[in-house]
Amino acid sequence: MRHQMHSLALALAAWAVAACAEDCSSLLQARAPVAQYTVVEQQEEIVWNIARGTNYTLQFFSVVPTFGADGNYIALLHEFDPVLSNYVGEHALYCSDASGVHKTQLRVYGREKGIPVSLIFHCDWPEEQSELENFEVFLENEEGKTLGKVAVNHNTPSAKHQSVACVRDVFMLDHLGLDRVNETLAYKHLVEWLEFHLYHGMDHFFVYTFGTVDDVYEEILKPYLLAGAATRIHFKTRPDFHRQRQYWSMTDCLYRSKNHATWVMPTVDRDEYFRVTGPSELFGTPSVPKNYFHTVWDAIVRHEGKRVEDVKSITFDLYRFELPSRDELTISSTMQQAETQVAPFCRGEGKRGWPKFVYNVKNANSVYVHWVHSSVHGTEDLHISPSLGVANHYRSPFDCDKLPANVSDTTLQTDVVALEEALAARFQRNPREFLKYLSHKHPAPDVHESNWFSATDRLTTSWKAALQEYIPVDWFFALPGQMMDQFFLAETGMFDQLKWDDLQMFG
Numbered sequence: 001m002r003h004q005m006h007s008l009a010l011a012l013a014a015w016a017v018a019a020c021a022e023d024c025s026s027l028l029q030a031r032a033p034v035a036q037y038t039v040v041e042q043q044e045e046i047v048w049n050i051a052r053g054t055n056y057t058l059q060f061f062s063v064v065p066t067f068g069a070d071g072n073y074i075a076l077l078h079e080f081d082p083v084l085s086n087y088v089g090e091h092a093l094y095c096s097d098a099s100g101v102h103k104t105q106l107r108v109y110g111r112e113k114g115i116p117v118s119l120i121f122h123c124d125w126p127e128e129q130s131e132l133e134n135f136e137v138f139l140e141n142e143e144g145k146t147l148g149k150v151a152v153n154h155n156t157p158s159a160k161h162q163s164v165a166c167v168r169d170v171f172m173l174d175h176l177g178l179d180r181v182n183e184t185l186a187y188k189h190l191v192e193w194l195e196f197h198l199y200h201g202m203d204h205f206f207v208y209t210f211g212t213v214d215d216v217y218e219e220i221l222k223p224y225l226l227a228g229a230a231t232r233i234h235f236k237t238r239p240d241f242h243r244q245r246q247y248w249s250m251t252d253c254l255y256r257s258k259n260h261a262t263w264v265m266p267t268v269d270r271d272e273y274f275r276v277t278g279p280s281e282l283f284g285t286p287s288v289p290k291n292y293f294h295t296v297w298d299a300i301v302r303h304e305g306k307r308v309e310d311v312k313s314i315t316f317d318l319y320r321f322e323l324p325s326r327d328e329l330t331i332s333s334t335m336q337q338a339e340t341q342v343a344p345f346c347r348g349e350g351k352r353g354w355p356k357f358v359y360n361v362k363n364a365n366s367v368y369v370h371w372v373h374s375s376v377h378g379t380e381d382l383h384i385s386p387s388l389g390v391a392n393h394y395r396s397p398f399d400c401d402k403l404p405a406n407v408s409d410t411t412l413q414t415d416v417v418a419l420e421e422a423l424a425a426r427f428q429r430n431p432r433e434f435l436k437y438l439s440h441k442h443p444a445p446d447v448h449e450s451n452w453f454s455a456t457d458r459l460t461t462s463w464k465a466a467l468q469e470y471i472p473v474d475w476f477f478a479l480p481g482q483m484m485d486q487f488f489l490a491e492t493g494m495f496d497q498l499k500w501d502d503l504q505m506f507g
């Protein structure tokens with residue numbers, strides 16, 4: 001059945017391309033192949049008696065079967081929780097199908113030192129069953145007692161891509177938080193970002209949506225789904241806070257990409273554009289190849305004298321750019337800061353910001369926003385110089401550093417005409433008018449950042465407890481009521497240490 005669905009998708013795509021030679025609007029009206037839309041339902045709660053009188057409730061936010069050279073297993077994805085993390089460090093959990101024939105112990109990832117995001121369980125599964133449409137995974141404790149089961153539909157499209165980008169859901173913080181007033185540009189940014197990345201050779205997008213999605217959002221995504229350029233993964237449940245949705249998305253995207261991609265760009269935001277600055281070093285040509293997202297990661301690995309199988313990730317820095325006006329493409333802005341960006345909160349001179357990255361899917365087991373958290377032992381990160389590649393980050397005002405964007409860089413501006421034409425062809429709208437229209441539309445406001453912990457009780461406990469283990473000072477007891485997330489950590493300088501530890505330990 002999955003094969004049939006796939007060939008139907010191929011036939012539809014072939015028909016659409018043939019038709020497009022005469023009338024490209026038919027491409028936009030074609031029905032989406034079913035496989036481009038995946039719905040993720042919250043799993044049943046599974047009660048695990050972890051001590052006399054203590055029940056722990058497991059609830060996987062997503063379950064992803066994956067088969068191929070990257071491994072044959074079903075990935076069960078759970079939010080990070082130190083109680084669970086500690087318990088599974090000492091107690092085995094087993095999985096099997098209903099008959100119990102291939103019972104095996106789950107492997108756990110995400111407990112490693114560093115900033116915790118998710119707890120990930122791999123349940124090895126026989127390769128012969130890779131074509132099944134539905135799986136039921138039964139969990140057993142050490143005594144052989146069945147705890148419960150998870151059920152999943154095996155519905156990720158079977159295509160294989162060189163480069164994939166994960167696209168988090170759009171969100172808006174409407175309180176006065178730094179430059180976030182401009183989150184009203186969310187939809188405008190999203191459409192430009194998708195078009196730019198496709199134009200430059202990004203092979204596929206995994207786009208994440210949650211709960212109820214408005215018409216504008218649907219309108220933007222539709223042509224990319226119809227063209228087969230994107231797969232939409234829709235979570236029926238919508239966590240309150242955008243960062244929690246981001247964690248779900250980036251973890252799910254990693255496992256959706258296993259056996260389906262080589263390189264994944266997991267957390268580059270819709271106002272960030274990676275570009276090549278050293279074409280002659282990387283490609284031996286004075287100009288950057290148009291489809292560079294398809295080729296640049298391998299080129300970087302070669303340039304650094306490494307082998308792809310020994311690399312877990314490539315990290316790069318960002319330059320902040322001014323935002324242009326609402327009817328202009330973001331990349332038409334040409335004024336950047338002189339230095340790569342500093343951390344989001346001012347921490348004094350010389351403090352660098354955190355990088356963004358792509359990872360080698362085969363070697364990554366869990367990821368954080370700025371680097372790979374857990375990876376195959378012995379694989380390394382390549383942090384490239386801005387003279388090889390860098391991201392433009394269009395975001396103003398420049399919250400804390402106050403440095404002027406006083407250096408002109410027109411590199412991406414040269415793409416403006418081609419991208420406006422691409423948007424016009426895809427949406428059958430005047431691109432300037434379309435961008436202006438989108439810039440005044442925005443999703444429903446998100447919860448306030450400082451309400452993160454009260455909005456998600458479970459995360460409160462997890463994070464507080466986890467941070468204590470990772471950070472050897474009791475600074476958060478001295479500051480009751482203080483917001484204790486990544487930004488606060490940044491201010492204290494603790495993040496540099498964590499990042500350094502992370503890179504050392506797994507580098």
Ligand SMILES: *[C@@H]1O[C@H](CO)[C@@H](O)[C@H](O)[C@H]1NC(C)=O
Nearest residue numbers: 047048049052053054055056
């Ligand atoms: C734990 O769960 C089991 C099985 O669902 C139940 O019988 C037991 O009463 C629970 N114990 C507590 C302390 O909630």
Ligand SMILES: *[C@@H]1O[C@H](CO)[C@@H](O)[C@H](O)[C@H]1NC(C)=O
Nearest residue numbers: 337338403404405406407408
């Ligand atoms: C840009 O601004 C920075 C910080 O004020 C300053 O040090 C630098 O000289 C300026 N560069 C140019 C090209 O004006």
Ligand SMILES: CC(=O)N[C@H]1CO[C@H](CO)[C@@H](O)[C@@H]1O
Nearest residue numbers: 181182323324325326396397
């Ligand atoms: C408050 C704020 O940052 N507003 C900016 C949002 O972006 C526009 C450009 O699109 C700027 O003109 C505003 O100053």
